Amino acid sequence: MKNYSKQREAILTVLSQTDTHPTANWIYEQVREIIPNISLGTVYRNLSQLSQDGDILSINVGDGFEHFDYDTSPHAHLHCKKCGCIHDARLENDPLAKVAKKTGFTPETTIYVAYGICQNCNTNN
Amino acid sequence: MKNYSKQREAILTVLSQTDTHPTANWIYEQVREIIPNISLGTVYRNLSQLSQDGDILSINVGDGFEHFDYDTSPHAHLHCKKCGCIHDARLENDPLAKVAKKTGFTPETTIYVAYGICQNCNTNN
DNA sequence: TAATAAAATAGTAATCATTACTGATTTGGG
DNA sequence: CCCAAATCAGTAATGATTACTATTTTATTA
Numbered sequence: 627m628k629n630y631s632k633q634r635e636a637i638l639t640v641l642s643q644t645d646t647h648p649t650a651n652w653i654y655e656q657v658r659e660i661i662p663n664i665s666l667g668t669v670y671r672n673l674s675q676l677s678q679d680g681d682i683l684s685i686n687v688g689d690g691f692e693h694f695d696y697d698t699s700p701h702a703h704l705h706c707k708k709c710g711c712i713h714d715a716r717l718e719n720d721p722l723a724k725v726a727k728k729t730g731f732t733p734e735t736t737i738y739v740a741y742g743i744c745q746n747c748n749t750n751n
Numbered sequence: 752m753k754n755y756s757k758q759r760e761a762i763l764t765v766l767s768q769t770d771t772h773p774t775a776n777w778i779y780e781q782v783r784e785i786i787p788n789i790s791l792g793t794v795y796r797n798l799s800q801l802s803q804d805g806d807i808l809s810i811n812v813g814d815g816f817e818h819f820d821y822d823t824s825p826h827a828h829l830h831c832k833k834c835g836c837i838h839d840a841r842l843e844n845d846p847l848a849k850v851a852k853k854t855g856f857t858p859e860t861t862i863y864v865a866y867g868i869c870q871n872c873n874t875n876n
Numbered sequence: 877t878a879a880t881a882a883a884a885t886a887g888t889a890a891t892c893a894t895t896a897c898t899g900a901t902t903t904g905g906g
Numbered sequence: 907c908c909c910a911a912a913t914c915a916g917t918a919a920t921g922a923t924t925a926c927t928a929t930t931t932t933a934t935t936a
Binding site for chain 1: 882883884885886887888894
Binding site: 752 | 911912913914915916917923
């Protein structure tokens with residue numbers, strides 16, 4: 627089935643210790659400090675596998691990069707069009723899953739992305 | 752500012768007449784039946800512009816393609832992991848926008864994507 | 877511990893949706 | 907009609923991601 631690998635463990639460790647919704651390449655750079663000769667392909671393969679297994683979240687905000695999130699609970703992602711940041715916001719429940727089920731769809735993961743201007747860019751620009 | 756072009760009009764016409772959340776390439780193929788020598792780059796440029804202006808919606812479900820939607824109202828997108836289809840579901844309100852505003856974020860567009868198995872794949876497979 | 881098959885890896889090459897570029901054409905205002 | 911800005915067709919370039927291959931690691935069984 628699924629064997630242990632220290633590469634996958636390091637990837638999960640790095641991802642669990644940030645709240646920046648990093649890209650595969652950012653994770654690669656960080657993991658290299660733990661396993662210097664890890665391959666970029668290994669990072670991509672593991673992230674893809676972990677996301678398929680539901681262990682992590684894959685967020686696509688349309689900036690040309692796939693972003694990853696260690697927090698798999700349903701929550702909102704606020705993507706700033708100006709600075710590109712992605713911040714989290716808690717949701718009291720999962721209204722998307724509720725609506726989906728009502729139409730006969732069986733949801734496994736729900737993704738919420740808001741596009742706009744973040745608080746920081748609003749006040750400083 | 753923004754000049755009229757029959758290419759952009761044809762793109763909007765095609766997009767408005769489908770509910771399949773097409774890709775740029777699909778739209779290109781359709782528009783070619785109206786304007787045979789239209790360029791794929793023109794389709795991409797207009798779709799990107801229209802989506803930036805808020806005239807259409809850009810949906811990214813992580814299948815490697817950007818999808819477009821003529822309906823800009825906040826609604827749910829149900830993406831089947833099996834057949835790849837994207838269906839709509841109405842939302843009574845816009846809970847994501849509400850939560851975003853509460854944190855100081857100014858939302859312009861909100862995207863809801865549920866991943867799972869559609870009704871059709873559930874019953875037929 | 878040794879043997880074995882499945883899983884995973886490093887390194888590199890290939891893919892392909894999307895973007896960038898260029899010189900020609902179209903649009904809209906005066 | 908004139909002109910500047912906008913748009914276009916056609917083509918080349920980009921770059922994030924995936925595919926490939928020979929080697930190494932893992933987990934199981936004897």
